[in-house]
Amino acid sequence: MFDNAQAAPGTARTVWWDGAMASPPQPGEASSRTRAPRTRSRASHSLESVLAGAVEILDESGAQGLTIRALAARLGGGVASVYWYVSGRDELLDLAADSVLGGVLEATADVGGGDPIEDLRVIALAMFDAIVDRPWLGAYVLRDTATQIHSLQLYERIGEQVMRLELTPRQSFHATSAVVGYVIGTAADMGQQPPEAVVSGELSKDEYMAGAAAQWRALDPAQFPYIHHIIDEFDGHDDRDQFVGGLDLLLAGLRLQAGR
Structure with missing residues (x-):
């Protein structure tokens, strides 16, 4: 069986069924070996429903839980109905990741025209909120912009705000990379799978964090002066507030570089 070049999602793919390899028919000889191409029947789903189902599974079970077979079962069809839209699991x-960032793109559609730094802040916060509660998402954001058109457009939107600061191309590239990297990296770190004690219900998240704070307080102040300097801030801190604090430091540095 030979397959033609991979088609774009949502377009038909022609599959050619052939017998054993043989030389082409000679002039005047009937081409009895040649068979007409067979086309796959169109799936009953839509690309949107396929991606929505994939995101549901990813949110419930993580990347390890998403298989073509599991998605097909959820959608109520065979695996061919999923393969109509995607070439495989990757x-x-x-x-699926790109569809989530499509929501960020839509939510920030009106951003622009105000203070560039504040506009960057709005986009960064929207992007962080979309990623932080999805432990699976950070690994797939901006992984393949040839496929992930929404991700590419979101990167472009961030870069366009940086361009308004009238930095050099090199400074603009570094600034955009710093903002995107901080958002994705911090969100992925904060959105990691909770410790087993929390997952099992043995401890609540607050109880687990209180135990960690108690361990830090018990450390020798002479050996860990910084830990004791910030322990009251760490104890009971809010993750989003921590992210915003770092983001504001990053954007303040960018504002200084731009002379604003």
Whole structure:
């Protein structure tokens, strides 16, 4: 069986069924070996429903829980109905991540025209909120911009705010990379799978963090002066507030570089 070049999601793919390899028919000889191409029947789903189902599974079970077979079962069809839209699991993961960032793109559609630094802050916060509660998402954001058109457009939107600061191309590239990297990296770190004691219900998140704070307080102040300097801030801190504090430091540095 030979397959033609991979088609774009949502377009038909022609599959050619052939027998054993043989030389082409000679002039005047009937081409009895040649068979007409067979086309796959169109799936009953839509690309949007396929990606929505994939995101549901990813949110429930993480990347390890998403298989083509599991998604097909959830959608109520065979695996061929999923393969109509994606070439395989990797493309499915990339497109599922991109669909989430499509929501960020839509939510920030009106951003622009105000203070560039404040506009960057709005986009960064929207992007962080979309990623932080999805431990699976950070690994697939901007992984393949040839496929992830929404991710590419979101990167462009961030870069366009940086361009308004009238920095050099090199400074603009570094600034955009710093903002995107901080958002994705921090969100992925804060959105990690909770410790087993929390997952099992043995401890609540607050109880677990209180135990960690108590361990830090018990450390020798002479050996860990910084820990004791910030322990009251760490104890009971809010993750989003921690992210915003770092983001504001990053954007303040960018404002200074731009002379604003």
